[in-house]
Amino acid sequence: MDIFSFISLFGGLALFLYGMSLMSQGLEKLAGGKLEGILKKMTSNPVKSLFLGIGITAVIQSSSAVTVMLVGLVNSGIMQLSGTVGVIMGSNIGTTVTAWILSLVGIESNNVWIKLLKPESFSPILALIGIILMMSSKTSKKKDIGSIMIGFAILMYGMDFMSDSVSPLADMPEFTSMLTAFTNPLLGILTGLVLTAVIQSSSASVGILQALTLTGGISYGMAIPIIMGQNIGTCVTALISSIGVNKNAKRVAVIHIAFNLLGTAVCLLLYFVLHFLVDLSFIEQAISPVGVAVVHSIFNITTTVLLLPFSKQLVKLAEGTIKTEPEKEIAFLDERLLKTPSIALQECNHITTDMAYVSKQSMMDAMDLLFSYNEKKAAGVKDLEGEVDIYEDRLGSYLVKLSGYDLSDTDSKQISKLLHTIGDFERISDHAVNVMQAAKEIEEKKAPLSPEGLAEIKVATAAIREIMEIAIKAFDENNLELAYRVEPLEQVVDGIIEGIKLNHINRLQAGKCTIQQGFVLSDILTNYERVSDHCSNIAVAMIELSKSAFDTHEYLDKLKTMDDPEFRKMFTEYKKKYAI
Template identity: 60%
Template sequence: MTIFNVLTLIGGLAMFLYGMNVMGNGLEKLAGGKLEKIFERLTSNPIKAMLLGLSVTAVIQSSSATTVMLVGFVNAGIMKLHSAIGVIMGANIGTTVTAWILSLSGLNGDSFIINMLKPSSFSPILAIIGVAMLTFSKNDKKKDIASILVGFAVLMFGMDSMSGAVAPLKDVPEFAEVLLWFKNPILGVLAGALLTAIIQSSSASVGILQALSATGAITFGSALPIILGQNIGTCVTALLSSIGTSKNAKRVAVVHLYFNIIGTLLFLTVFYLLNAFIGFSFVDGVVGAKEIAIVHTIFNLSTSIVLLPFIKVLEKLAYLTVKDKEGEGNKDNIEEQFKLLD
């Protein structure tokens, strides 16, 4: 792997992150103030709240953005902590949509329809339409739609650049040896969490892992703990956004962290216990973009289903972590009422 491959990789990553940012901003602008009203109305019970979190995150393509919004809503007194927990669970499922879109690049076949389903085929068309709309349209709503199209196209060009840049690594024995380290669950989880914490997006870090899987050197055993760690790393954004907010807003960020840590511990424990007794044959098999998307979805879906009945327990954990000082609980409630009046 030459210096030019490294530069292409860094450039591809920059395009990928920029495209995701542009697309996310366009989607949020298009939704406008409607999201706040939707959050306010549809969080009456945990299942509704989870479905809402799933839908909103699938649209704006970022669980971090959804959780940051929740921190803001709880801080403003628009939403209760109990309602926000269900939305967080749904947000973790919704963020898996990006991985599925990126996995389309691995479709194989010679037919026109299959080739057109590949993001590398339809991205240039979206880019042309988006740029034309940005250039000639004066309507703000159309410009937001154009930003979404251009952002997605840039994201996919970045993904292709990264995949092309890391392709030579499949012939480097040292690269395969490094990946073997991540078969250790602790190292894998830490690596995934650190990468996601740095780039502030689990969708982006899963995309990077999918790009690396094109080398054919990543096994299921090394990919699994990294994927779980990526879910923990994405909590950093919400934790940073909660600095200087009310106690309840801080608790939203803490619940997001606990949800992913507990889910990771449960998933790893069950998986490795079953592997010890049954012996999964696929553990040492090569993993691709589609398999990464499947694991990402199964983890988030199963964790949400398992922890949904324990919303009160997560809420209690948050209260034990972020404690009220004596007499401070009433003060927070009064402040929230004044914010609502404002």
């Protein structure tokens, strides 16, 4: 074995890791936000969480990525600590899928159908189909499928490179003598741990072990402890990801480490006891890639079966290890979620919806103050506006970072929608503060609006309440039918405000209102009009982006001509409902 064998080995490892990364990204993009939705629904009990962990890890082909994602979700306050236990256990089982795929490398047969199962036979076909899909497809879904196929082909070629590079070791007596050191189980565990910790991928380290088994020099007795160590080594990624997060998120890493350490300790004890009581003659036999996959699966399934009933105890252990209670604050997204962009985007959408409802509440409370002033509620409006400002600042920064990642067309449009709308939600809360200050001025100066003016403001307030309800519900539910109802009502609100202003001038001339009352009324109406405009912006962003376009002026110009009979019908209904 010469220097070129080592170059091939490391080159094969590089191809393997790149192929796995490419395949994982493609699978994750193809699954999109479905992963996040399933994650929230199925973490209600450990058994559901277990199958969820198996499924997600089988899809994105990385238990480390799943654990990092869990740390991010818990750190953001999106997920409870107890819901992560089953997912972590399931991810260990899910990662064995990779080992089974890689075991195809060791297939030996002259049968044409069996030979087709060998990676060197079908990988070129997959690569060809994949590149055709990537270069000729117009839809992101087909391109993602192509990316998955190419990633898988590269992964298998990397495995083949590694296998070929280590094949000369079979004839080297030095290699055989070196392997005798691995008959010590503790040294084998340490080797698996260090190898996995260095390359931060248990799938890759298992792949290297499977490549080495093709030399015929690795026995079951050597491989079993190494596989155990590999499961501990994969915890390093979770440990690194827990740096700088809140206490609850650190507990996720503690659960992951505790599960793998306890599982290894129990399985190692069972291994020794069985070896002592029963003659395990097979442990001296050479292990194959399939044998590695079998041992890997048995180990992870056994540890899960043994420890799943003690899920609550694992949570208590984590809470006992990290004792300080996490600080309560507004939940915000963790940058670790950027490793799975579609999930990060779905959480951005949820948090933007939370922002929308906080913004709406601030305006609702501010309008209440016009009719019944309360100092405590006025202070609350100011607090809500501050909260919305934080939402805008952090969400905006996060979305800009997220937009730099490789996203599907659907996800890119979703980011555009969020970036267009968070500013509107923030401005609504600003107008709420302005309305609150107008109410405060009325209270402090003892200058209430005239009965006629107050009655008209009540009509305008009712219209503003409805337009906010429609716009925010449409955004929350992504309901385009509701979004189409916003603009007719916005046009009616504009008419109401113009009507109130004209009526006020008439009352002023008749001596029924004062100029001071006029200033306050004008402030209220200006802010109402702006809120109505922002609701229109939100609805238009939804409608235009659903058409893969964003030309607000063209869309509004078409509506204002009243050529659309449906628009005209809704406009007439709202005009009748909110007549002054």
